[in-house]
Amino acid sequence: MISRVESAAATRRSLLDAAAALLNEGGPEAVTLREVGSRAGVSRGAPYRHFHDKDDLLAAIAAEAWDRLADEAVALSADPARPAHDKLRDMLSGMLTIGREKPHLYRLMHRAPAAEEMLRAAARSQDPFLTVLSDLVGPDRAHHYGALLLTSVHGILGMEASGQLSREKWRTDADEILETLLGALPAG
Amino acid sequence: MISRVESAAATRRSLLDAAAALLNEGGPEAVTLREVGSRAGVSRGAPYRHFHDKDDLLAAIAAEAWDRLADEAVALSADPARPAHDKLRDMLSGMLTIGREKPHLYRLMHRAPAAEEMLRAAARSQDPFLTVLSDLVGPDRAHHYGALLLTSVHGILGMEASGQLSREKWRTDADEILETLLGALPAG
């Protein structure tokens, strides 16, 4: 038998899933509370029992995405057999994959102004990244190069998405740029 | 006496200015065609005589912003007295300035999917940038490093805007990251 709180939690989950699916399929303008409710099997007003408003729902989706990324990064960094350099590459390409396969979600994860909860989840996903970098370039330089790498990946994805990183104009591509950066890392 | 086409052109200008002002003041959601028309002294339907729809108006604003940036870059690169290294720094900090002082406009300039006209204007603004880089690192490597620098600046601005580039977390900031990149440029 399902209790009331269980049912409410299930509804909340359905709302989040429906909204995330709509976002991936049709972008931000496809996410309407009416359609979200409809797909989740509830009415248009039901989301207000679980989220303060539409922005709050979107922020929750972004926070969950950061949480998943954090979990992946933690799992990656925990593998003792894998070399640090490979872990770093995996983390960066994980970010590239999200940006390319779910561009709308990726943009939502970098929304300004960011929600507090989302920022915390994002920061958590960056901790294992810093740990791996520490192993590579030493703890002193880890933050510096971490910021450099993360901002670069973010910039690559942004310009790629807006079509400003065309191969014919720049005679290079995302992977090549990233290789240059990784190759320039000082050995720790 | 003002002709009809002159008056229409003036209205179009007023609409663009009003929309750009609203964007800077209150972000994208503050740009409503009704308020744009009102500030331009016309009715809510008038914009449709000059732009296909709201998106078209926004795309025109973005294209104009890229055009202005292109003009500045051309003027900068034309100065024969200024060292190439300083020109490069000026161009990059010009981009940083726009991103910080007019974040909503900056985001609009990197919208996905981008309008064709806007992409052309953006590409035009990058030509003098490539010229300066050619002087610095040679024509062969100009494109590669140009893409690296531009994507980095874009990424820095994006993460700064969403609050993910806090000094206490990364123990560095935008200017320091940029200095690192500029310092890593091979001498041409």
Next chain:
DNA sequence: GCATTTCAGATGACAATGTCAACTCTTACG
């Protein structure tokens, strides 16, 4: 076991907004 409270959900209503169709009126043009 029953009365009461709580709360998820449904529904009606409303204002804001993008957009279109119909209309007006000034201006350019034959």
Next chain:
DNA sequence: CGTAAGAGTTGACATTGTCATCTGAAATGC
């Protein structure tokens, strides 16, 4: 001078976010 063109206005409509109100079932207190 008459006619066409087109800038601008206005009425209308669908969509959407949001709130107030209502409903019904589950949890809680006695």
